[in-house]
Amino acid sequence: MKESPTLLDILLLGGAQILVWGGSFFLLSVLADPIGQDTGWPRQWVLGALSLGILVSGLLSPWLGRALARWGGRGLLGASGIIVAAGLLVLAASQHLAVYVLAWVIIGAGMACGLYDALFAALGSLYGVRARRAISHITLISGLCTTLVWPVMAAMVSQFGWRTACVLYAALLLVSVVPMYRRALPAHRAVTAATTTAGQGGHGLDRGVYWLMSASFTVAAVLMTAMMVQLISLLQARGATLGEAIGLAALLGPAQVGARIVFMAMKTMHPIWPALASVVLTLLGLVLLTVAPAYAAIALLMYGAGNGMRAIVRGTLPLALCDARDYAAVMGRLARPSLIGQAATPLVGGLCLQYLGASPTFWVLCMLAGVNVMLTVWLWRRLAAAA
Template sequence: MLQILVWGGSFFLLAVMGDPIMRDTGWGSQWVYGALSLSLMVSALLAPLSSRLVARFGGRVQLACSGVIVAFGLLIVAASQTLPVFLLAWAIIGIGMAAGLYEALFATLGALYGERAGRAITGITLISGFATTLSWPLVALAIEHLGWRATCMGYALVLLLSTPLYLKVLPAGGRQHLGKCASAQGSPAVDRRQYLLLVWIFALGAIIMTAISVQLVAVLQGLGYSLAAAIGLASLLGPSQVASRVLQMIAGKRHPIWTALVSVLLVALGVLLVAFAPGATAAGLLLYGLGNGLRAIVRGLLPLVLMPASQYVALMGRMSRPSLIGQALTPLVGGYLMQQFGAMGVLGVLCCLAMVNVVLVGVVLRSLRRERF
């Protein structure tokens, strides 16, 4: 639930709040939605530092502080009367995102539990899959009755009261576990090839996810669907993402490379159906949602298995930077593609990226089969 609150007050907030802000202030959409790009870029730059802090001090306090930082940014958003102040507020929110979203949380769990962190990561991503399902309707209802500024202040208050619960939920420690791993394993070297493959796999997955999150409704309208139909189809993503994580928990323990392969195959098939089989758009979005739901689990589990345990925390921050930079640039590039080439142009690029990701996961799987399987 704490992750749902932080995600809902940062990454997902402008999807619901963007239009009310633009209507009230007169600021252009490129600036309002560009604020999220700024926030993601700040998060990308700070991600390695965030992981180093987790490695040095443990992540409990940092995760608790993340909600406080996001709340501070939301209070500035609520008070902003000029665009520079608004952008500053989202830069501050980006600091909170670096301190408290999945990368920092996965690093904290890895530091606390080592290879046993897999179950906790799967469970948390399962619950966090409801972030949009819960936050979007509640934020929209609050905006309708209170206005967007009061909604920001109310959301900030909720974060201030709730995120310090990380101090009670998570046990103290983490540094001790890392120290034992480092001494026991002698800090083995990172396989550079595997590391780069994982960086690209995660980056491409994050870019596809961001493009779908930001542009799906507009893309569906470009394919001929009405606004109501596009929103209805887009609503299929949340339940399908959660369903895939439930199935992952039921399926039991297996090497996460197989989860990664299923994830990228489902994403590719889903995007291809939306692009080239108009009658199967709903099925395509369900398949995409299933694959994207597994993607969040893969981000936490695959490095935990393939990378040295003693370096997992530091690597999570370094590996997340390209993904976050790609996410920051995606709304800008996606908007250009939509303007110049229409919905099919956006979908065509996403299909290519999804197929490349299938190939990259196949390369990792092939190398692992030679070494272990």
């Protein structure tokens, strides 16, 4: 077994993540309007099906964490491409809303098998703390997902229609994802779970540490989803034109990639420090965006940097705190509340924007970001006391 992933392995894993994220979580950013225009289905149902898919992913995550610990990640991660492709084929064939919803249930199962939580769990189980470098590099590569996938998907929709675009993307997943994971990940070597002692929760983690980390990750996931879904609408409600809102939102990608490059330079730093930097930057960015819309560009760069670190911290902080033999199970358990929170966010965020307006909605996001700063500081103090 290799001591750590090679550069080729990392490139293949990052590429596979781009393909699966693009065919699932980020799909409706391009397809929602064409689907609604073609079918006449209400927009809330078209977008709400993604929430159902995220919910299915969250409900399956703890079981998949145990499965990864027992059987390894190569087979399950490879299966994600097949499952998401199957969901896309059902999506392409859907003539009734119920079939469309079923397609997203299938895609949600593929998301559980193949997105960050599953991959990080597999890498941590295989390589232990040596997986930190691979996790950082993979999130850097996959941060280009929307930059690469959205234009390609939009071009296919324009040329062939949304149904054919789904079929073509499904074919790409079927021929690429399994070979990429088979080449990049070694065969699994079974390990015995570490012993959990009294007073510990989350498979070997101190119970308080586990719950603080789980709560912080959940709030961060809710904030990310709210901003992804509502940012352009919120900016327009504050007076920006559509073009200005899209231009400002485009700053998030470079900010996230830049923050991940900085994180990669922190090779010896404990992940709790990037975690603190992530939540503080997120809070400062949201507060500045709320109180000084004229400085929206600076605010979104700060928020994007904080959110960019979040994805890496999600994989590296649990890896630094628990035994590698328990890592897959811990990641599975941590994923459930985050994904359930994400599933509810589009609906709740839409209601806040509709009934409260843009400014109060921004303040709600600021309060959540402030809560996350307190949770992370509490976690830091608890870890410092234990050390």
